[in-house]
Amino acid sequence: xxxxxxxxxxxxxxxxxxxxxxxxxxxxxxxxxxxxxxxxxxxxxxxxxxxxxxxxxxxxxxxxxxxxxxxxxxxxxxxxxxxxxxxxxxxxxxxxxxxxxxxxxxxxxxxxxxxxxxxxxxx
Numbered sequence: 608x609x610x611x612x613x614x615x616x617x618x619x620x621x622x623x624x625x626x627x628x629x630x631x632x633x634x635x636x637x638x639x640x641x642x643x644x645x646x647x648x649x650x651x652x653x654x655x656x657x658x659x660x661x662x663x664x665x666x667x668x669x670x671x672x673x674x675x676x677x678x679x680x681x682x683x684x685x686x687x688x689x690x691x692x693x694x695x696x697x698x699x700x701x702x703x704x705x706x707x708x709x710x711x712x713x714x715x716x717x718x719x720x721x722x723x724x725x726x727x728x729x730x
Contacts, residue, residue, distance in 0.1 A: 613687065613704035615680035620661035620687055624651050624700065633702060633713060638721030640670070640677065644686050647710040648699040656688060656698045693721075 609626040633649050635641065641648075658665065666681040675692035679685060688700040703710045710716075 611705050613700065613706065615661075615664075615683050615685040615687055615704065617680065617683035617685075619664040619682045620658065620680045620685075622656055622658045622687060622700075622704075624705075625655040626651060627655075630702070630705075630708075633716050634719045635716050636719045636721040640668075641721060646686055647702040647713060647716050649702055650691070650694070650697045650699055653690070653696055653698060656700060 609629045611624045611626060611630070612621065613624065614621045630649055633647055635645070635647060661680070664681050665678045665687070668677040668679065669675065672692060674695060676690040677686065678688050680687065685704065686701050687704055688698045691697050691699055702708055702713070
């Protein structure tokens, strides 16, 4: 089991990850939100991510179906993690928040097609 620590830019939010198979399945997403944030993400089970500092500094953003929960630091604005719509039993996390990881050195990252999987809620 690999344990990693991550944080937002200002350090107000700090989290740990328990990664049974290490850092795997890196991806970007082309949904309307992810396209704008441009983060490289990986996934972890809900019980594999623990916010150990600054839970009170996290802000929540939801839209459309309201299933996905996107968290970011209310101080510096960095996206740290989200509870997934397609797999609500997992968190996606911002790989660039991990200590010692430079996402520009990770090679080609596949893009998940979140845009065509979006569900529009009728008005």
